[in-house]
Amino acid sequence: MSRLHVIHENPAWIGAFTDAFDARHVPWTEWLIDHGKVDYAAIPPEGVFYNRMSASSHTRDHRYAPELTLALLHWLERHGRRVINGTSALDLEISKARQYARLERAGIRVPRTIVVTGKEDVLNASKTFFDAGQPVILKPNRGGKGLGVQLFNTYAGLSSYLNGPTYEQPVDGIQLLQEYIKAPEPYITRAEFVGGRFLYAVRVDTSEGFELCPAEACEIGDAFCPTTATPRPKFEIIDDIDANLKESYERFLSENGIEISGIEFIVGQDGKIRTYDVNTNTNYNPTAEAVAGRSATLAVADFLGGLVREYYPLAS
Structure with a gap:
């Protein structure tokens, strides 16, 4: 039976997607690629393939997982399989230098x-x-x-x-x-995109440092904001961002073959927006989503489930 294949190397980041895929009745399977092989003489299985390989895989002793995944994605694309966040996306995931070059090419301001x-x-x-x-x-x-x-x-x-x-x-x-871009308040904004379209944004408190992973497995609790002298959540969902910036991001994602992503930016004291990270292995914060009544994992499940039904109408 044709299904969704989720390519990844970190089971700790899959749990929320498991629940969402099951809730939306998406037929799916994991393709764990922390190690292994790719036989170029073989024919890939049928299905839709969602790449969630992470740039931080080496911190989990999966040093060569991205390189192996690139080989896997080239193999899938050569055989015409539908791949979400394919070779172009992974190439940017593992190199911030290439991210900045592509962002600037798209007319998006980045830090020097x-x-x-x-x-x-x-x-x-x-x-x-x-x-x-x-x-x-x-x-x-x-x-x-x-x-x-x-x-x-x-x-x-x-x-x-x-x-x-x-x-x-x-x-x-x-x-x-x-x-270093000093903001009037210690926060950055992360815009989330599913299917290449804006979903919502997250205001992230940076007063405790730069480790900003929003996944539940990375949660470090509420941050303290010294500018307001009151506790506030580290992650807060906001419904929209500047319309021109949103359009620029969506165009950038389309030009670079990225369909699911988080893009982080900061507004400096000069009022200018600078974009500094494109994360194609995006995770979501369940606490912030519960407060806002939103669910990015369900949006991802709806998008990917729709692709499975589009490409394989008889899949169930």
Whole structure:
């Protein structure tokens, strides 16, 4: 029987989708690809394929899962299978540098970014920011969940970190030095898209740092907002974003073969919007959704279930 195949490497992020697929009676199966093989001489199974490979797979000891998944997706696409978030999407998922290049090509403003390799290059490049009196963010090119993202206010502080015991070489050897965008309030916005169309946005409190994974498995509780002196949820759903920005994002997703995604942006003190992350392995926060009466996983199930019925009318 033809069905939906969910390609992933992290079972902890599948539970909410399991409930949604079952609620919508979507015939589906997991394709766990934390390791394995792809036989190019074989014929892929029939069905619709949803890629949920994560850039942070290496943090779960699945170092080469994205590379293996790229091979798998090329194989599926070569045989004409319907793939959601295929090779182009995964290529952007595992490289923020390529994300920024594609975003800028689409006319979407991103923070000033310098792509570097090696500690010496990082320190030399950081002078571009520090000499202008600007703090700098250091982040891995292949990250996920905000892991490894750190803010430095001085050259000495950055040098101490790079030469200290807690520094870890990025998994692909590439790091990004990026201008720090100071917002009037400590929050960013994450816009969610299903089927290439805007669903809702999430206001995310950043007062406790940059690890912003919204999945229930990543939950760290409510944050404290020092600007209001009152507790508020770390994740709050808002119904809409700027219409022009929404149109630009939807066009960008279409041009890059991305159908399910979260896109993160920040509004600086200058009032300008800068986009800094495209997450094609998006997760959703059940607490924020319950408060707002929304469900992105059900929206995903409706979208994917519709594709299964479209491509395989006899599937049940």
